[in-house]
Amino acid sequence: MSLHKHHPQHDAIVLDPAFDGGVGSIPKHRLPRGTQDADAAQRFVRDELMLDGNARQNLATFVTTWMEPQAAALMQESLEKNIIDKDEYPQSAEIERRCVNILANLWNAPAPTGGADAVGCSTTGSSEAAMLAGMALKWRWRARREAAGLDTAKPNLVMGANVQVCWEKFARYWDVEARLVPLDGATHLTAAQAAAACDENTIGVVAVLGSTFDGSYEPVAEMAAALDELQSRTGLDVPLHVDAASGGFVAPFLDPELVWDFRLDRVKSINSSGHKYGLVYPGVGWVLWRSTEDLPKDLIFSVDYLGGSMPTFALNFSRPAAQVIAQYYVLVRYGFDGYRRIQQRSRDIAGAIADGVGRLGPFTLLSRGDELPVLAFKLTAPDGWSVYDLSHELRSFGWIVPAYPMPEGMADVDVLRVVVRNGFTFDLAESLLVDMGKCVDRLSGAAKRAVAFHH
Incomplete structure (x- = not known):
């Protein structure tokens, strides 16, 4: 089923006769019979795009609408690279690894033992990152329940009604109850509300560092303390995930005294969007876990047919390396002080x-x-x-x-x-x-x- 409306009375694009090469028109909803002149094809596609809004005047989107020309050039030079082909593009894979470790340091993740890398990966955006984090929460909850001989039929995820729609998608797609807590006197979820909504079937609580509705931070440290108190009182050990889609690239630079990240033991995973305040064109996101114990091993696949045994954990397989390379560019280009000044x-x-x-x-x-x-x-x-x-x-x-x-x-x-x-x-x-x-x-x-x- 198409999500776009079909208007049969407008089934063709009538071309400018000065540039159409004698073609006259291009059908909208089926392939043209023949090939088109490259310049003419570029012209009529460009003319169509003139009807889009001006990206710089788009005050609706959180997504980056401007990058330096040097970053755009690096992306252009990397468009053909597939980030999944780690054996074929080893330096792109190395750049992704460095980005994960840079973010782990920025978000105060515990240092891995034995000099190992931080636990995390790039994604196509924060929505995919949220899906991966949610899957890890569900798998860990289910493993604990199965080990205790308890029922695993009714998992739920606690979050405020102000969460981004990707979390409702996760709940529907992975058969988890979305326990959406209505707002009550505040524009986001409170610590008391979060703890009160939890039970033995709660796979985790989502705290939002930067609501899409009004830009406010939820009180992550207060939520962690409330969940600590809940565990001491009831024995329920509920992990905390921080959806830092935007705040993950803002709070470390502008609010360093704010404790919201892996400094809190209760925080097991964090997602963020490189293509929002990470300052990269869409689409790139990041998800990190506190430790290897927080990412179940049976969610990681080993792929052998690309030239070597490569572990992968993502919903998408083939995707461009260009945005990851651009993320590395802005990280090394601006550094901590540059990000702080920009934000x-x-x-x-x-x-x-x-x-x-x-x-x-x-x-x-x-x-x-x-x-x-x-x-x-x-x-x-x-x-x-x-x-x-x-x-x-x-x-x-x-x-x-x-x-x-x-x-x-x-x-x-x-x-x-x-x-x-x-x-x-x-x-x-x-x-x-x-x-x-x-x-x-x-x-x-x-x-x-x-x-x-x-x-």
Whole structure:
């Protein structure tokens, strides 16, 4: 079943006769009969892509939309390399290994015994990384239950209703109950809620370091302490996974005093997204485990037909090495100080936008960009228009600013969210605020005129 709607009245792309080479048109939903001129094919595909939004004005996505030309050149030079072919591309495999160890050091993983490598791998993104971490949690829980002669039929995973949808996908795909805790007075899961939702069938708790809804950090250390207390009181030993899709590349540099990572014994695994605040074009993610004991061996496959015996643990097999190489480039290019300056600049710009939004008048800020460089805000009082109207109006200036309802527990609250990333500037932020002010004036004026007309 196709997920895209079919419009039979528009089954062909009519080409510019100056460049079509006499072809005239290209069918949309079946192969053309013959080959096309390369320049003409490039032109009509490029013309189609003109209808996309401007990536630099896309304030909806967390995904990197700007890299240095040197990084883009390295990616271009590596497009044909398959990261799974470790025997054929040994240096790409070495670069992946170095990245895993760099992140393990950044996230304060215990030093492996005997000089071994940290336990982890690259993925196509944080969603795949989350799936792998969830699988490891389920396998470890099941092994413990089977060893004790207990039932393994009803595993559950505890998380706030604010988690990214990949966790609900994991639960559905791997037959785990998604125990989604509704929000209650906060925009994310609290430690008390997390511990209260656990039982003997809980495979783990997911803590989110940087909510996609408002950019806030969940209290990972408090959750770990609550789960420690739960174990001392009931004997339940519930592991903690940290979904640091965005925060894993922000908190170490801007919030070094914040304890959220492998410094907490309760934290068994962490995922993060290299293509978000890791500063790499999509798609690359990372997942790391505390130790070899936290990644069940029967989840690791050994593949022999690529020229050597290679261990692999990923949902995807063949995938590009280019993004992993780009990740290594930005890690060595920027270093700790460079990442800190870049992320601090993004946070400063987010704070400036938050101040500007506050001065516009009709909004209440739910977050100000002082954790992730992300701010979310709602209408203080409806005035004949909604955040959805404002999102639509901003499109007229090219800005992509999403509007959506908050998760269960706050579902009656509709917000706008602005994500600030590397490449967004103070000048662009000022232009956004100016255009937002014009949109607010236009909407408020239209609402007043409608009320006057009605009366």
